[in-house]
Amino acid sequence: MNLSKKLLAxxxxxxxxxxxxxxxxxxxxxxDLDAGTYTVDSELSLYVNAMGGIEFADDLYKSTEITxxxxxxxxxxxxxxxxxxxxxxxxxxxxxxxxxxxxxPGFYESDGTLNTTDITYTLSEASDTLPDSNGNxxxxxxxxxxxxxxxxxxVYLWLYVDSQIMGCQFGDGSGNAASNTPxxxxxxxxxxxxxxxxxxxGSSSGAAxxxxxxxxxxxxxxxxxxxxxxxxxxxxxxxxxxxDPSTKEGTYTVEASDFDLADGAYVEVSxxxxxxxxxxxxxxxxxxALESVQLTKTGDSAxxxxxxxxxxxxxxxYTGTLDFAxxxxxxx
Numbered sequence: 001m002n003l004s005k006k007l008l009a010x011x012x013x014x015x016x017x018x019x020x021x022x023x024x025x026x027x028x029x030x031x032d033l034d035a036g037t038y039t040v041d042s043e044l045s046l047y048v049n050a051m052g053g054i055e056f057a058d059d060l061y062k063s064t065e066i067t068x069x070x071x072x073x074x075x076x077x078x079x080x081x082x083x084x085x086x087x088x089x090x091x092x093x094x095x096x097x098x099x100x101x102x103x104x105p106g107f108y109e110s111d112g113t114l115n116t117t118d119i120t121y122t123l124s125e126a127s128d129t130l131p132d133s134n135g136n137x138x139x140x141x142x143x144x145x146x147x148x149x150x151x152x153x154x155v156y157l158w159l160y161v162d163s164q165i166m167g168c169q170f171g172d173g174s175g176n177a178a179s180n181t182p183x184x185x186x187x188x189x190x191x192x193x194x195x196x197x198x199x200x201x202g203s204s205s206g207a208a209x210x211x212x213x214x215x216x217x218x219x220x221x222x223x224x225x226x227x228x229x230x231x232x233x234x235x236x237x238x239x240x241x242x243x244d245p246s247t248k249e250g251t252y253t254v255e256a257s258d259f260d261l262a263d264g265a266y267v268e269v270s271x272x273x274x275x276x277x278x279x280x281x282x283x284x285x286x287x288x289a290l291e292s293v294q295l296t297k298t299g300d301s302a303x304x305x306x307x308x309x310x311x312x313x314x315x316x317x318y319t320g321t322l323d324f325a326x327x328x329x330x331x332x
Contacts, residue, residue, distance in 0.1 A: 033074065033150060034201070038066040041198040044078065045191045046161055046170050048179075056096055056161045056168070059276070059283055064192065066148070066199065076155065077145040078192065081276060093281050097130045097140035099162035102182035106158035107146040108172050114158055120145045131164045133180070138162065150196070157190040233259040233267060235295070235326050241306050243286075248308040254324070256295040264331035266294040269302060269324055277308070277318035284310040284318055294329075 042064040046056035062079040069075075080098065098105065100123065106116035121144040129137035148155055156172040160182045168179045168188055175185025234257040243250035254269045261267070271290045276283045290304035312318060 033068045033072070033199075035068050035070045035072075036201060038068070039200045040064060040066050041195040042076075043193045044157075045189065045193070046159070048168060048188055050179075056170075060096060060098075060161070064194065066194075067145075074148050074150050075145050076148045076192070076194065077143055078157075079143045080141060094163045094165050095130055096161055096163040097138070098144075099132065099138050099160050099167065099182070100141050101138050102132075102162065102167065103158070103160035103169060105141065105144050105160075108156040108158070110149065110152070112172070114171070116158065118147055130162075132162050133164060133166055135164075148194070153194055153196065155192040155194070157192055159190045233257070233261060233295075233328075235267060235269060237269075237324050241322065243306060243308055250306045252304050252306070254290070254302045254304065256298055256300040259296070259298045259300075261296060262331040266296045266329050268292070268294060268327045268329070270327070271304065271324045272322055275320055275322060277320040279312075279314065279316040279318045282313045282318075284308060284312050286320070288322055 044057045044061040044064075046060070048054045048056060060080055062081050065077045065079070067075045067077065100121060104116045105121050106114055106119055109115050122142045123139040124142055126139060128139065130140055131137050144157075144159075146155065146157070157170070159170045161168055161170060166179050167182060169177065169182055169184055169186050170188045170190035171185050173187050173189035175187065177184035177186045179186070236255045236257050238252040238254070241250045241252045256267065259267075269290070270292075271288055273289070274285065274287050276285055278284075286306050286308045288304060288306050291302040293300065293302040295302070306322065308318075
């Protein structure tokens with residue numbers, strides 16, 4: 001199969017702050033979506049009406065992506081930050097995360113049936129764990145993917161949010177079980193709200209017609225080869241980005257390496273436009289701007305800048321990650 005356009009892979013670069021460009025895409029018609037990946041505005045609420053009211057989705061939920069397959073089936077992939085939080089319970093900073101070991105993630109179908117089968121999720125590395133209130137260490141959920149109906153703006157999820165202080169089962173809010181009872185329905189809702197009017201095809205770099213998608217994570221250079229188009233190349237993603245504490249900016253370059261593309265073929269790279277850095281206790285926000293450049297030969301490059309947009313509440317080293325996506329556009 002000779003694909004004309006293909007989203008090849010995602011990679012991750014580490015960002016560090018020591019001592020404390022937007023591009024165009026088009027809005028898709030939700031009534032007739034082509035196969036591909038879409039960005040969308042969304043919110044996740046994991047609210048507990050106790051201890052003055054706590055929104056557990058804060059500093060945990062990152063974003064939702066919509067994927068449509070060749071049969072027209074739509075899926076929502078929810079992405080989560082590393083399991084740290086700014087809020088406190090009883091003066092203790094809470095490190096919260098989704099614990100799939102205690103209760104498998106799920107979603108509610110349109111008729112109210114809980115479904116924990118037709119869902120996939122990813123976990124942190126085996127060495128990357130967080131503790132529950134008993135001191136037991138668990139890998140945490142980094143993303144989940146659930147089927148959705150196009151234009152259905154509300155989806156109830158089944159998620160057990162754990163921490164070193166307490167845990168709570170979130171669902172459709174129809175039960176009365178207490179906290180620390182995984183798998184038991186509580187009054188707490190896990191509600192994903194999707195604004196389908198903001199659905200945008202492709203990535204921020206304009207890769208609106210990618211025919212296939214795949215993803216990977218790494219803190220090193222990712223080398224990719226597209227066999228069926230005849231194109232081969234390497235894209236050098238920075239292994240780390242250091243932010244200057246005096247300017248709050250860190251510059252980096254994405255560079256084409258060993259490019260062997262057919263005439264008319266090119267590669268584009270996009271990246272998250274925002275994220276957070278953590279010192280293990282506190283979180284600060286950053287923005288990111290990466291040039292939209294078509295890479296066609298070895299040596300071509302695109303420059304980017306990470307800017308910390310908040311003042312650090314305490315001295316120290318703040319770290320985080322920046323996700324990149326690489327798109328190969330084969331010759332027509």
